[in-house]
Amino acid sequence: MSTTSSKTSIKRLRRRDCRTMTTTKHRNLLTDPLWRAEDLGKPIPDSPDAVSVALPTWDQVVGYEEGRTEILEALSSGYPRFCVRPSVQELFDTCVDRFGRSGDVAFAFPSETVAQRCSAYIERHTGAQARIEHYGDAGVVAVIAPEESGETLKAFWQHTGEIVSSRRSRAAIQGTTSDVDAPDADREIRERIALWTGALADDVFLYPSGMAALAEAQRMMHAIRPQRKSVQLGFPYVDLLKLQEKIGPGVHFFPAIDEQSLGRAIELLNTEEVCGLFTEFPGNPLLRCPDVEALGAAIRRNGGLFVIDETIGSFENVDCLPACDMIMTSLTKFVSGVGDVIAGSLVLNSESANYDEMRAYLSTHFEPLLWGDDAVALAKNSRDYPERMAAINKNTEALADHLYGHSAVETVMYPKYAHAAAYERLMKPGGGYGGLLSVVTKDGARTAPSFYDRLRVSKGPSLGTNYTLACPFTLLAHFNELEWAESLGVSRWLVRVSAGLEPAEDLIQRFDEALNRN
Numbered sequence: 001m002s003t004t005s006s007k008t009s010i011k012r013l014r015r016r017d018c019r020t021m022t023t024t025k026h027r028n029l030l031t032d033p034l035w036r037a038e039d040l041g042k043p044i045p046d047s048p049d050a051v052s053v054a055l056p057t058w059d060q061v062v063g064y065e066e067g068r069t070e071i072l073e074a075l076s077s078g079y080p081r082f083c084v085r086p087s088v089q090e091l092f093d094t095c096v097d098r099f100g101r102s103g104d105v106a107f108a109f110p111s112e113t114v115a116q117r118c119s120a121y122i123e124r125h126t127g128a129q130a131r132i133e134h135y136g137d138a139g140v141v142a143v144i145a146p147e148e149s150g151e152t153l154k155a156f157w158q159h160t161g162e163i164v165s166s167r168r169s170r171a172a173i174q175g176t177t178s179d180v181d182a183p184d185a186d187r188e189i190r191e192r193i194a195l196w197t198g199a200l201a202d203d204v205f206l207y208p209s210g211m212a213a214l215a216e217a218q219r220m221m222h223a224i225r226p227q228r229k230s231v232q233l234g235f236p237y238v239d240l241l242k243l244q245e246k247i248g249p250g251v252h253f254f255p256a257i258d259e260q261s262l263g264r265a266i267e268l269l270n271t272e273e274v275c276g277l278f279t280e281f282p283g284n285p286l287l288r289c290p291d292v293e294a295l296g297a298a299i300r301r302n303g304g305l306f307v308i309d310e311t312i313g314s315f316e317n318v319d320c321l322p323a324c325d326m327i328m329t330s331l332t333k334f335v336s337g338v339g340d341v342i343a344g345s346l347v348l349n350s351e352s353a354n355y356d357e358m359r360a361y362l363s364t365h366f367e368p369l370l371w372g373d374d375a376v377a378l379a380k381n382s383r384d385y386p387e388r389m390a391a392i393n394k395n396t397e398a399l400a401d402h403l404y405g406h407s408a409v410e411t412v413m414y415p416k417y418a419h420a421a422a423y424e425r426l427m428k429p430g431g432g433y434g435g436l437l438s439v440v441t442k443d444g445a446r447t448a449p450s451f452y453d454r455l456r457v458s459k460g461p462s463l464g465t466n467y468t469l470a471c472p473f474t475l476l477a478h479f480n481e482l483e484w485a486e487s488l489g490v491s492r493w494l495v496r497v498s499a500g501l502e503p504a505e506d507l508i509q510r511f512d513e514a515l516n517r518n
Contacts, residue, residue, distance in 0.1 A: 029467035030502050033458040041074035044460050044469070047340040048087065049166045049377070051332055052460040052469065053077040058449035061472050065479035079461045080165065080342050081158045081211060081239070091135075091169040095142035099133040105150045107157055108140045108169070110208060110369040114162045115141040121156045121247070122149050138172035138371070140164060159239045159246065161211025165342060168371040182372025185379035189331075192382060193345055196315040197327070203348040205362060206370045210311060210330025210344035211239055214278075215247075217307045217328060217346060220361045221276035222248050224354070225304055228275040233257070233265050233290055234283045235488055237309070238477045244278070255488045257288035257419065262295070269298040276305035281320055282312050282415045282423060284463075285438045285473045285496045286489065289419035292323040292426065305354055311464075313415075316389040317431035318423070325352045333464025334435060336381040337388055341374050388466060391501055393432025398504035399497070399511065400437045408447070408515040411491075413438040436463055437497050438473065441515065444493025448472070452495055454514040457507075463498035468507060470497045 027034075027046060034042055034054040043050035053075050055061045063071035077085060084092065088108070095106035109115045112132065119130040122145055130145040130153075145153050157163055164172070171178065179185070190204040197204075207213040221230060229250045232241055234257045244251035252268055254261045269277070277299045282289045292308060299306045306324040313320065314334045320327050329335065331343040348358050370378075400414040414437040415423040423433065441447040452459070457468040461476055473496035478485040482492045499507060 029458050030500065033456060033467065035456050035459055037453075040071070041076050043077035044458050044462075044465075045339050045467075048170075049340045050077040051079055051339050051342055052458075052462040052465070053079075053083075054458065054460050055471070056459045057453045058472060061475050065475060080163060081161055081209060082461070085166050087166045087169040087173070088164060091140070091164065091172055094173065095133070095135060095144070098135075099131070099142055099144050103147045104144050105147050105153060106142050106144045107153050108135060108142050108164045108172070109162060110139060110141075110164055110168065110371070111367050112141045113367060114160075114369070115143050117160070117162070118143045118153065118156045122152050125152050125155075125246070135172055137175045138168050138177070140168070140172045155242075155246070159211070159243045160215040161207075161209035161213075161239070161344070162215060162369065163208055163212070163342075165208060165371050165374050167373040167377075171371070171373065178372025179376045182375050185372070185375040186368070186370065188379045189345075189375060189382065193315065193329075193347060196386075197319075197321050197347050199321060199347045200350060203350055203359075205346045205348075205366055206331075206368070206375070207344040207346070208369045208371065208374070209342050210309075210328060210332060211243075212369070213328045213344035213346045214240055214307070214309070215243060216366070217276075217278075217305070217326060218243060218248065219365070220358060221305050223361055223365075224357050225273070225275035228273050228304070231265060231268065231274050231277040231304075233261065233277065233279045233295065234288060235286055235490060236278070237280065237284055240278060240309075248275075257283060257286075257290050262291055266294065266298045269302045269304075274299075274302060274304045276307060278307050278309070280309040280312065281318060281426065282418070282434065282436075284312050284436070285413065285494060287312070287413045287415050287418050287436065287438060289415060289422040291422050292320065296323045300353065305358070312436050313423075313426070313434055314389060314464075316386050317393065317428060317434055318426045319428050320426055321347060321349050322351070323426065325349055325354050325358065330464075331378060331382070332462070334389055334392070335385050335464075336378055337385065337464065337466040338377075338381045339462060339465045339469075341377040341381065343370055343374060343378050388501065389435070390430075390432070392435040392466075392499055395502065395504045395507060396435045396437060396499040397433055399499055399507050400433075402508045403437070403439055403511065406515060408441055408451075409439055410442045410444070411440040435499050437499070438494050439497060440491045440494050444491060448493035448495065450517070451514050454517060455495075456510040456513065457497075463496070465498060466501050468498065468500040468502055470495055472496075
């Protein structure tokens, strides 16, 4: 079933000077989380570049999705692909003032090539002609379109992830360049990822978001194996499926991770040529793990490319690269940990039969679009990633084990309990089951909102932070298609939990307090 019925809704945030956003200055989110109703709208963490925002109550999450004015006006941050943040909105408005006409809207992109893709997307989906204008600073290029094409413009920004970050926006507005240490930071990140994966640093490519890396992978599939559909196995991250539906010849979607779906997918791969296969390991939010060995064998016979999104498993825990052609990781998450930078990576498998074709494609088409200041922040944040990941693994497993037997809990989704054998075949020596779990309380319609409201952890979108972060995932990702999501096993009452570095016993106590009053 398609998810194209869901409405793209990128929220505009209230523009404020960055100095007025530091309402949580020096707040230690490990011990003093943003969990109360009055914390609504505060950035998580306290930074003008925060990638999350406090949505501490169930009703506030619903209000955010419904677009209630009092909720939206309280927001000072948000996930960068879903919210137009203040500095980015200022850049958009400047582009309209400089290049636009009455009734125009503008979005800014990190290169002319991306702007051209956006313009073509608008024309294909609306018939409207967009204009491309060079802003002149920080490599920014504006796409100007009629107001009635605004939702399509937003959709391209959200689905492809080829965005201008808040740091880049500020640089463009101020007419400044990126940090002089940016080239060293870029190299440091790539060499670090190469060490973690066993790849060559030259086979590591950095992007301005995880979705931008996936969009590159999809374009590569279509270039190497043109006019063929792709395959999506497993309940997908929302925009990856939309990307495959809206850009290219289409997608075969197998939402479940079970023997029946695996068999159907392999049967398709044995009978129809495809451009490639996407899957997550583990999946988000159900934490299910496909049999990637069986999938890899089938896609190799087919000739398509195999991409694994291993963001949830993460470099330190799972070794997915030998099983596929390339791995994608959202570096925004566990690798950064801080939650103040957005980035992604693709890593190529040099042993793949498709390696030469992938390298040839990237040698012509890859653009280094990760802004230098973002690279500097990511290089700094990621230096202690292995140590942090080890601690997060232990905390998450202790919390999952406790919740698994809790009388108020109906279901705990976690790789240790969902397709453990498939996960453990790719688990690294010394690795763990990752930092993400999902929980559904018993009698969810009655108990989930109150459990969420009482939970003393920071609450908002994103995951992989050093501090625990929870959200009603299905409401945030699929608010306009809840029945569809539930038909695929994703409860509307599901609460996704990204465990952090708090002591495990402290986390368990906080969850017990929230659960035991239901």
